[in-house]
Amino acid sequence: MERTVVRCAEGHVFSTASFPMQHLGPDRIGPGRLLRCPRCARLRHSVPVALQKR
Secondary structure (H helix, E strand, C coil): CCCECCCCCCCCCCCCCCCCCCHHHHHCCCCEEEEEECCCEEEEEEEEECCCCC
16 A cells, blocks of 8 residues: 655644545645644644655
8 A cells, every 4th residue: 555645734744544535636625634643643634745856
């Protein structure tokens, strides 16, 4: 299963195995989803992080 790296509204970066409704894309309902952040332990608006290539 592919993992997605996301950033919560508080700025914490973490990976998740599921990113709900990912197949709909940003054109349909926007890129963010509500996920439980492991750092702040609350439901937070989270968006995918673009990984930089070195």
